[in-house]
Amino acid sequence: MAAAPPARELTQNPLQKTWEPYDNGLPAGHSAQRGVCMTNCPTLIVMVGLPARGKTYISKKLTRYLNWIGVPTKEFNVGQYRRDLVKKYKSFEFFLPDNEEGLKIRKQCALAALNDVRQYLSEENGHVAVFDATNTTRERRETIYKFGEENGYKTFFVESVCVDPEVIAANIVQVKLGSPDYVDCSNDEATEDFMKRIECYKNSYETLDETLDKDLSYIKIMDVGRSYLVNRVMDHIQSRIVYYLMNIHVTPRSIYLCRHGESELNLKGRIGGDPGLSVRGKEFAKSLAQFINEQNIKDLKVWTSQMKRTIQTAEALGVPYEQWKVLNEIDAGVCEEMTYEEIQENYPLEFALRDQDKYRYRYPKGESYEDLVQRLEPVIMELERQENVLVICHQAVMRCLLAYFLDKPAEQLPYLKCPLHTVLKLTPVAYGCKVESIFLNVEAVNTHRDKPENLDISRPPEDALVTVPAHQ
Amino acid sequence: MTNCPTLIVMVGLPARGKTYISKKLTRYLNWIGVPTKEFNVGQYRRDLVKKYKSFEFFLPDNEEGLKIRKQCALAALNDVRQYLSEENGHVAVFDATNTTRERRETIYKFGEENGYKTFFVESVCVDPEVIAANIVQVKLGSPDYVDCSNDEATEDFMKRIECYKNSYETLDETLDKDLSYIKIMDVGRSYLVNRVMDHIQSRIVYYLMNIHVTPRSIYLCRHGESELNLKGRIGGDPGLSVRGKEFAKSLAQFINEQNIKDLKVWTSQMKRTIQTAEALGVPYEQWKVLNEIDAGVCEEMTYEEIQENYPLEFALRDQDKYRYRYPKGESYEDLVQRLEPVIMELERQENVLVICHQAVMRCLLAYFLDKPAEQLPYLKCPLHTVLKLTPVAYGCKVESIFLNVEAVNTHRDKPENLDISRPPEDALVTVPAHQ
Numbered sequence: 005m006a007a008a009p010p011a012r013e014l015t016q017n018p019l020q021k022t023w024e025p026y027d028n029g030l031p032a033g034h035s036a037q038r039g040v041c042m043t044n045c046p047t048l049i050v051m052v053g054l055p056a057r058g059k060t061y062i063s064k065k066l067t068r069y070l071n072w073i074g075v076p077t078k079e080f081n082v083g084q085y086r087r088d089l090v091k092k093y094k095s096f097e098f099f100l101p102d103n104e105e106g107l108k109i110r111k112q113c114a115l116a117a118l119n120d121v122r123q124y125l126s127e128e129n130g131h132v133a134v135f136d137a138t139n140t141t142r143e144r145r146e147t148i149y150k151f152g153e154e155n156g157y158k159t160f161f162v163e164s165v166c167v168d169p170e171v172i173a174a175n176i177v178q179v180k181l182g183s184p185d186y187v188d189c190s191n192d193e194a195t196e197d198f199m200k201r202i203e204c205y206k207n208s209y210e211t212l213d214e215t216l217d218k219d220l221s222y223i224k225i226m227d228v229g230r231s232y233l234v235n236r237v238m239d240h241i242q243s244r245i246v247y248y249l250m251n252i253h254v255t256p257r258s259i260y261l262c263r264h265g266e267s268e269l270n271l272k273g274r275i276g277g278d279p280g281l282s283v284r285g286k287e288f289a290k291s292l293a294q295f296i297n298e299q300n301i302k303d304l305k306v307w308t309s310q311m312k313r314t315i316q317t318a319e320a321l322g323v324p325y326e327q328w329k330v331l332n333e334i335d336a337g338v339c340e341e342m343t344y345e346e347i348q349e350n351y352p353l354e355f356a357l358r359d360q361d362k363y364r365y366r367y368p369k370g371e372s373y374e375d376l377v378q379r380l381e382p383v384i385m386e387l388e389r390q391e392n393v394l395v396i397c398h399q400a401v402m403r404c405l406l407a408y409f410l411d412k413p414a415e416q417l418p419y420l421k422c423p424l425h426t427v428l429k430l431t432p433v434a435y436g437c438k439v440e441s442i443f444l445n446v447e448a449v450n451t452h453r454d455k456p457e458n459l460d461i462s463r464p465p466e467d468a469l470v471t472v473p474a475h476q
Numbered sequence: 477m478t479n480c481p482t483l484i485v486m487v488g489l490p491a492r493g494k495t496y497i498s499k500k501l502t503r504y505l506n507w508i509g510v511p512t513k514e515f516n517v518g519q520y521r522r523d524l525v526k527k528y529k530s531f532e533f534f535l536p537d538n539e540e541g542l543k544i545r546k547q548c549a550l551a552a553l554n555d556v557r558q559y560l561s562e563e564n565g566h567v568a569v570f571d572a573t574n575t576t577r578e579r580r581e582t583i584y585k586f587g588e589e590n591g592y593k594t595f596f597v598e599s600v601c602v603d604p605e606v607i608a609a610n611i612v613q614v615k616l617g618s619p620d621y622v623d624c625s626n627d628e629a630t631e632d633f634m635k636r637i638e639c640y641k642n643s644y645e646t647l648d649e650t651l652d653k654d655l656s657y658i659k660i661m662d663v664g665r666s667y668l669v670n671r672v673m674d675h676i677q678s679r680i681v682y683y684l685m686n687i688h689v690t691p692r693s694i695y696l697c698r699h700g701e702s703e704l705n706l707k708g709r710i711g712g713d714p715g716l717s718v719r720g721k722e723f724a725k726s727l728a729q730f731i732n733e734q735n736i737k738d739l740k741v742w743t744s745q746m747k748r749t750i751q752t753a754e755a756l757g758v759p760y761e762q763w764k765v766l767n768e769i770d771a772g773v774c775e776e777m778t779y780e781e782i783q784e785n786y787p788l789e790f791a792l793r794d795q796d797k798y799r800y801r802y803p804k805g806e807s808y809e810d811l812v813q814r815l816e817p818v819i820m821e822l823e824r825q826e827n828v829l830v831i832c833h834q835a836v837m838r839c840l841l842a843y844f845l846d847k848p849a850e851q852l853p854y855l856k857c858p859l860h861t862v863l864k865l866t867p868v869a870y871g872c873k874v875e876s877i878f879l880n881v882e883a884v885n886t887h888r889d890k891p892e893n894l895d896i897s898r899p900p901e902d903a904l905v906t907v908p909a910h911q
Binding site: 012014016022023081200218230231232233234235236237240246250251292329330340369373375378379386389 | 573649652665666667668669670671672675677681682685686713726746750751754762764765775804810813814821824
């Protein structure tokens with residue numbers, strides 16, 4: 005038995021503060037960072053279901069979630085490929101099962117989409133591809149499964165089954181009437197045409213079957229989440245996908261995000277710590293109470309962090325609230341309670357590295373935005389389960405939550421504007437989220453520091469500090 | 477996490493894993509901080525009918541047997557009511573066959589009357605190999621068969637199962653569409669989930685969908701002895717001492733000799749665990765959530781320095797080591813919350829070696845060995861010692877392997893004097909020796 009080779013030396017990555025082995029001065033392999041989930045071979049998620057069953061809604065939402073937790077994911081909507089190819093949609097007749105021309109074009113689009121899937125997963129470092137089409141026949145699904153096997157992908161089917169005519173009608177209103185296909189039609193014309201479009205698929209629809217499809221990996225979602233059939237979950241990512249899909253719902257509601265009231269350290273331009281509210285911060289708390297009252301929100305849940313300033317803010321509301329430690333502000337480690345000027349003076353290298361990659365940068369003995377996202381994932385999951393919620397949190401935390409709801413990528417996340425004394429009301433609509441920004445009319449310092457131009461580690465202090473907002 | 481109590485009702489023929497699931501689920505929920513207790517009706521029956529004679533007790537026309545079994549079910553439900561409504565329990569797991577719709581209706585009504593949310597967990601399995609394996613694992617050793625040979629026991633038990641089959645009404649998609657339940661089929665190949673009502677049910681479903689019964693072992697150990705260990709200092713991000721590096725080599729040799737199939741190796745993101753893993757020469761995965769407990773302002777201090785600088789904190793910690801949070805740091809209670817995804821992934825995986833830290837290892841060990849919060853912070857996890865955990869029957873076999881490289885002792889027992897005004901010597905009497 006060969007002896008293990010001598011242990012390699014470790015070097016600490018200056019940006020992320022992670023220890024990596026190196027060989028001859030170069031980073032070596034053999035050590036993986038567990039972000040939130042690791043995927044070994046790419047995953048192909050295949051949507052299944054009649055039109056207006058929520059396939060695209062699920063595709064987009066799932067893609068957004070996976071990207072947020074750090075799993076590169078992209079959706080491929082075959083309908084979009086069809087719209088790009090057949091410039092003008094005429095009528096449901098395109099989808100008739102005996103329309104040879106239509107069938108030819110639709111197959112062509114599916115293959116084009118699969119080709120792009122292959123490029124994304126095999127050449128562009130994508131981890132998950134969501135193939136969004138009806139895929140209602142076993143034959144079509146067989147073709148796609150073989151494609152997955154040939155390319156070394158794990159295939160996971162997500163079927164949405166719904167017979168409730170009210171749900172179908174509501175879906176049509178939400179997302180079909182505004183579709184490019186119906187841009188020149190009245191609502192009644194569009195609805196009538198779309199209902200006939202659905203009929204085109206019904207005769208050949210083969211739902212996933214417990215016996216015939218027993219060797220496939222899938223989740224069948226029934227009646228918008230009333231029940232689920234889950235078969236052969238193969239790995240970690242599929243398990244996470246199933247858990248996510250089982251927690252989302254479509255009940256209308258709003259999520260309110262805001263920061264604590266202005267704190268004593270905010271006034272001094274100092275980051276972190278566990279300070280109390282300033283005079284204006286207490287004003288804000290009262291304004292927030294009034295605002296919440298006026299909104300007349302049904303069964304509002306209120307969440308705070310375990311830091312004094314969010315709890316003080318919630319106290320002014322006079323309603324029960326829940327404290328979550330994971331909602332605490334990003335830990336700035338050795339820089340806790342410093343001003344940016346002091347960070348520049350004491351840790352100029354760190355300050356520059358942070359500007360170079362603010363998402364991945366981890367404070368010495370502290371955290372990164374990337375760490376924050378991982379710790380906030382249970383909050384997102386519970387927000388998905390809940391209905392009306394007000395989250396009173398912190399700047400970096402709020403940026404992470406906002407990025408999830410507004411589908412902002414990692415590069416933009418740390419620069420999202422989340423000013424003090426401003427409530428963001430998020431309401432799911434169609435495939436996305438409506439945002440209303442409500443400033444509660446109590447002045448506060450600006451705590452937003454833009455990315456400066458000069459990111460060089462040898463930059464002069466003035467270049468580093470040029471974007472620092474004013475403070476006492 | 478729970479507003480009204482939850483009553484989990486197991487459903488299924490004998491030898492379908494109901495008690496296995498009940499015990500495991502109870503262990504998990506208690507570990508994450510949800511007070512949970514299981515109520516096994518078979519145990520109530522054993523306490524009432526001192527000596528088990530034969531399967532004939534379970535014949536559907538045995539009036540005496542039916543009477544006793546109903547009495548036991550009601551006694552168990554009464555204890556459930558006491559636990560959930562009077563003793564601050566959050567979840568009760570009612571472990572019995574509950575194979576008829578009528579029986580489940582009775583239990584559901586009981587739940588409604590008392591303000592509990594009822595969630596059914598059914599295990600359905602027809603694979604004769606699985607049933608046979610279950611009988612070997614947990615029935616042959618049952619008190620019911622203490623005086624029988626294995627063959628006699630198996631034969632009797634198979635007839636016992638038959639007693640239930642005719643009246644078995646599985647949870648039905650249509651007839652039971654208004655109930656909240658999960659139906660587990662073929663030991664987790666597939667699941668039917670209906671009407672999950674709240675957060676705790678969602679967590680229970682997620683957990684049940686991640687556990688498996690494939691034989692495997694989990695190896696837990698700490699990093700090799702570190703430079704700060706030698707000096708009696710806590711926390712920090714030090715490298716390995718000379719002996720620590722020795723240990724890493726011994727660990728590599730040990731792992732090699734164990735010849736483990738497809739071993740996954742996990743470390744924290746702290747230098748000392750990574751250095752230890754490096755010696756193994758195999759790929760490993762770094763988890764930030766496996767980092768040692770954050771001692772906040774006490775990082776890198778000796779216990780003597782903590783006593784000198786923070787005598788009040790030191791005393792509070794001894795008074796309730798599980799809940800105590802270091803200033804600007806963490807508590808064991810916080811650690812458990814942050815380690816939950818590790819436990820979930822350990823349940824999904826097969827053979828895994830986790831190289832971590834003292835407090836972290838205590839938390840993981842407490843999960844596997846079902847140790848309560850009071851004991852968790854005092855579990856012994858010495859340096860240079862690997863714990864090999866192998867699931868067996870309803871629990872976990874532990875083998876402790878000291879890899880023969882000396883190291884300092886880092887275990888500080890709870891002292892006798894917990895008073896905040898205690899003299900320093902009383903506080904420091906249990907501090908282990910160091911440089």
